[in-house]
Amino acid sequence: MSGKPGLREIQHRFAAAVMSPLNPEGRIRRNAAAVREAKGLVNGSGGLGSLERLEIYSRSYWFRLLESLGEDFPGTIAILGWKDFATLALAYLKECPSASFTLRDLGSRLEEWLRRHPKFAGTNQLLTLDMVQLEWAHIVAFDGAKSATLEAQDLAGLNAGTKFALHPCMSLLELHYPVDELRISVNASPEGAATASNVALEKKHRLRTGQMAGRLKRSKPKPIFVAVHRVDLNVFYRRLEQEEFRLLQALRKGQPVGRAIEAAFDGSAVPATEVPALLQTWFARWAQLGWLCRR
Amino acid sequence: MPASRFNGFTEYGIGVGLRAPHYGHILGTKPGVDWFEIISENYMVDGGRPLAMLDQILEHYKVVQHGVSMYFGSTDPLNREHLKRLKSLVRRTKTPWLTDHLCWGSVDGRYTHDLLPMPYTMEAAKVAARKIRQAQDFLEVPVAVENVSSYAEFHISEMTEWEFLNEVVERADCGILLDVNNIYVSSRNHGFDPHVYLNAVPAERVAQIHLAGHSKFEKYILDTHDHPVVAAVWKLYEHATGRFGPTATLLEWDDRIPSFDEVHAEALKARKFQGNQLAGAA
Numbered sequence: 001m002s003g004k005p006g007l008r009e010i011q012h013r014f015a016a017a018v019m020s021p022l023n024p025e026g027r028i029r030r031n032a033a034a035v036r037e038a039k040g041l042v043n044g045s046g047g048l049g050s051l052e053r054l055e056i057y058s059r060s061y062w063f064r065l066l067e068s069l070g071e072d073f074p075g076t077i078a079i080l081g082w083k084d085f086a087t088l089a090l091a092y093l094k095e096c097p098s099a100s101f102t103l104r105d106l107g108s109r110l111e112e113w114l115r116r117h118p119k120f121a122g123t124n125q126l127l128t129l130d131m132v133q134l135e136w137a138h139i140v141a142f143d144g145a146k147s148a149t150l151e152a153q154d155l156a157g158l159n160a161g162t163k164f165a166l167h168p169c170m171s172l173l174e175l176h177y178p179v180d181e182l183r184i185s186v187n188a189s190p191e192g193a194a195t196a197s198n199v200a201l202e203k204k205h206r207l208r209t210g211q212m213a214g215r216l217k218r219s220k221p222k223p224i225f226v227a228v229h230r231v232d233l234n235v236f237y238r239r240l241e242q243e244e245f246r247l248l249q250a251l252r253k254g255q256p257v258g259r260a261i262e263a264a265f266d267g268s269a270v271p272a273t274e275v276p277a278l279l280q281t282w283f284a285r286w287a288q289l290g291w292l293c294r295r
Numbered sequence: 296m297p298a299s300r301f302n303g304f305t306e307y308g309i310g311v312g313l314r315a316p317h318y319g320h321i322l323g324t325k326p327g328v329d330w331f332e333i334i335s336e337n338y339m340v341d342g343g344r345p346l347a348m349l350d351q352i353l354e355h356y357k358v359v360q361h362g363v364s365m366y367f368g369s370t371d372p373l374n375r376e377h378l379k380r381l382k383s384l385v386r387r388t389k390t391p392w393l394t395d396h397l398c399w400g401s402v403d404g405r406y407t408h409d410l411l412p413m414p415y416t417m418e419a420a421k422v423a424a425r426k427i428r429q430a431q432d433f434l435e436v437p438v439a440v441e442n443v444s445s446y447a448e449f450h451i452s453e454m455t456e457w458e459f460l461n462e463v464v465e466r467a468d469c470g471i472l473l474d475v476n477n478i479y480v481s482s483r484n485h486g487f488d489p490h491v492y493l494n495a496v497p498a499e500r501v502a503q504i505h506l507a508g509h510s511k512f513e514k515y516i517l518d519t520h521d522h523p524v525v526a527a528v529w530k531l532y533e534h535a536t537g538r539f540g541p542t543a544t545l546l547e548w549d550d551r552i553p554s555f556d557e558v559h560a561e562a563l564k565a566r567k568f569q570g571n572q573l574a575g576a577a
Contacts (some may be wrong), residue, residue, distance in 0.1 A: 004451050007419050008370040016413065017403040042447040046486050048514045053447040056515065068408075076569050098406040101364040101377045102336050145341035169342070233344040 014041055018057045021094055027064075028055035065093050072139060073110070075131045075183040079216045080122045088120040104143070107136055115156045130175040134183055134237070137171035137228035141235045143171020149290040155283055160258025164251050164295040169175060170229040170246055178222050180237035217278075231289060238289075243268050244282055255295070297540050301437050301470025302409045302502035303391025307357065307543035311562050314548070317555040318348050326559060330357040333388070335395075336364055339380040346387075353388060359503070359545075360390040361472075364406065365430060367423045367440065368399035368413045378433050385436050392502050394472040395430075397423060397440040397463060411495060414449035415459035424466030431469060439470030439502040443511075444518035445478040455493040457479065465573045470502035472568065473539075475531045480509050483516045489531055506565065507547040521550035523561050533568040541569050 003204035005013075017037055028051060038050035069089045071078055077085045083184050096109045111132045112122055114226060121128040147167055166172075227238045241249070243264045250260035286292050298304040308329030313321075315337075320326075331352060338349050352358060362381065365373070385393060398410040413419050423440075426459040431438045442460055454462070464471055473496060508522030524532075524546070536542060546562035 007416065010414050010451060011370060011399055011402050011411075015405070017408060017413070018407060018409075019405075020532060039348075041448070042449055046484070046514070047366060048484075052514070056446040056517070057409060057411065059481060061409055078305075099404055100376055101406060102339065103408055104340065141343075143340035143343035143345055146343075164558065211457055230343060233347050257471075 010041070014054075015056075017041070017054050018061050019097065021057065021090065022058060022062055026059065028058045037260065062090070062093075065103075065106065066090065069093070069106055069110075073108050073132065073135045073184050074181065075097050076128060077136055078182070078186045079124070079128050079131055084120075084122055088114070091117065091120055092260060104139065107132075107139065111136060124219075125177045126221070127179070127216070128176050130173075130179045131183065133175065134179050134226070134228065135174055137173060138183075138235050140171055140229050141169045141230045144230070147293050150287055150292040150294060152284055152287045155287055155292075158257060158283070160256060161295045162257045163254060165293040166248060166252045166256070167229065167291050167293055170227055170291055172245060172252065173226045173228065174245065175224050175226060177219050178224055180224065180239070182216055182219060183237070191289065217263050227291070228289065229289060243278070247282070248286075248291075297542075299384045299470075299499065299502065301392065301439055301500055301522075301567075302543060303437055305391045306541075307359070307391075307503075309562050309565050310359065310543065310545040311555075311559055312361075312545060312549070313352060313358070315348075315405075316551055316552050317558070320351075320555045322348075322351055325355055326555065328356060328559065330359060330543075332359050332361050332547075335362040335381060335384055335393075335477060338384055339377075342425070349387070350388060356390075358388045358390060359543075360384065360388055360393045361441075361545075361556040362393070362395035363410070364400065364408070365395040365426075366396060366400045367395065367430070368411075368424045369401045370422060371401050371404065373426055373429055373433075375450065378430065382434050385434055390436060392437040392439055392470065393434060394439045394503065396443050397460060398443045410443040412443065412445035412447055413459065415452035415454045415456060416478055417453060417462070420459060420462040420466060423463045427463070427467035427469050431467070436504065437470055438467075439472040439500075440464065440467075440543045441472035441474050441475050441505065442481075443474070443563055444477040444484075446484050446515060446517075448485055453490075455487070455495075457492045457510060459552050461495065461497060464500050465498065469500075471496065471500045472503045472505060473501050473505070473535065474505035476505065476524065476528050479525075479531055480516045480518045490534060493531065493535055493538065496535075496538075501539045501542055503543045503545060504532065504535060504539075505545055519550060520547045524564070529564070529568055532565065536569045544569075 005272050020029065030051065035051050038054045042050050044050035066086060066089050080088065092110055092113050096113055098106055111129065114129060114132055118125045141273065145168060190283060225240040225242055227240055229236055229238065247260050247264035250263045255263065261279065270278065298306050310332050311328055313331040313333045333349065338345050340346065396410050398413060399412050400407045400409050407564065427438055427440060430564040478489045478492050482492065506524050506528065508524055509519045510519040510522065513546045544565045546558065548558045
């Protein structure tokens with residue numbers, strides 16, 4: 001035994017140093033233990049000390065993940081402002097580091113984590129949670145698998161015992177605020193922007209300087225039901241009636257059509273005489289939008 | 296190098312990294328481009344726009360896959376789900392060879408999403424070589440590994456970076472994606488002569504060359520891929536192609552991305568340097 005640390009130990013120590021949270025100034029923490037560990041791991045030379053060399057990797061790690069999460073949750077940034085979003089993101093990433101080879105999955109646990117840590121959700125926690133849900137559903141819809149869907153003619157033999165699956169990349173959300181409209185307004189291009197690149201920069205600037213945060217925080221609550229889905233490669237937010245939402249939820253849970261309809265209209269104010277026409281419209285629309293799949 | 300088993304016996308010319316902001320221009324105007332390199336992970340998804348765009352590109356262009364998260368150097372085993380998705384993409388793109396980095400970036404299933412430097416030890420070389428062989432066997436396509444830019448060197452290293460690279464590729468019997476800019480960046484950050492590195496590379500294993508721009512800071516150089524290629528790197532490229540012959544070459548531009556025409560024009564400068572070398576050699 002040479003006593004030299006093995007590859008596994010070296011990688012553990014290096015990763016621990018790199019993934020250790022930065023100080024409030026965005027620099028690596030410079031305490032005696034950190035300096036000693038850095039000197040024990042890597043060479044310092046050419047005017048660049050061991051800790052400074054580790055700092056390059058550490059800053060790169062945190063800024064890359066922060067940037068990636070920010071790109072996926074622009075509406076959440078718009079609500080919180082960049083500073084509070086960064087605080088939230090760093091706390092989240094510290095507890096939930098990436099467990100996937102792709103950055104696409106980085107925000108997959110954000111909603112669940114935020115429910116456990118509501119103090120990071122700002123002054124209007126429900127609004128922030130609504131937006132986080134919508135934005136994760138957007139990612140799921142964006143690159144989810146294409147499934148074989150049912151056409152309108154496939155519904156001809158539909159009866160009370162029929163069961164459907166819903167398209168896996170379509171999400172059903174019950175929300176407290178009209179965050180679908182807010183998210184669209186966040187994405188809206190400023191008028192008169194000359195190029196796509198300028199649009200992106202302008203949008204980033206408005207988000208990061210908190211120019212939209214005040215307006216969004218004043219949003220009035222308004223319960224909504226939304227399907228986040230994809231049509232022709234584009235993601236859409238479609239508002240649903242409460243009964244329509246409940247029916248889709250019941251179908252997704254595997255209930256047969258008859259029982260799902262009962263659950264959907266239980267206690268509903270919709271007159272019974274109008275239900276058949278509504279159902280006909282909804283099923284036809286869902287088939288057209290590609291939401292219904294064979295179970 | 297010219298066609299060899301490490302690049303699927305192809306002679307691909309000068310390519311450009313495919314980036315989302317250029318989709319519209321490329322599909323709308325169909326510029327003459329020898330080939331595109333894609334970041335595999337961007338298309339290892341189940342559906343939607345990324346794969347639809349890729350399929351349209353594949354109708355008109357040759358594509359080579361370049362990965363950023365295989366982490367051959369990590370002590371973590373290869374991620375089977377990752378490999379399955381990668382193989383599915385290989386079948387889709389029909390990439391003649393596939394590249395990823397000679398680095399590590401995950402520990403116990405936690406990903407840094409960075410290209411972390413290897414300790415240049417025999418143990419590390421054996422770990423990386425074994426995983427490259429496993430990936431090559433599973434994917435059934437030649438694999439070439441890329442040298443990364445680095446900002447730190449481990450005390451426990453037992454050899455130089457180029458000796459380590461040679462050790463790994465010999466043990467794995469794989470190709471090399473030689474990033475000339477990365478050699479330059481690391482040479483400046485660690486104080487070695489980049490020509491010594493280039494001269495030590497086994498020419499017969501070089502499947503492809505990468506070029507890119509970088510950013511200079513007071514005490515170090517950062518591999519940012521957000522500038523044109525600097526003159527010193529073009530000179531190294533000229534030296535490299537002098538040793539290897541005309542080699543499939545790819546320009547990476549990942550941040551502050553200019554128009555497609557600007558990126559393509561920067562990539563095509565490579566012809567001039569390959570041409571100079573050939574004329575000089577004649």
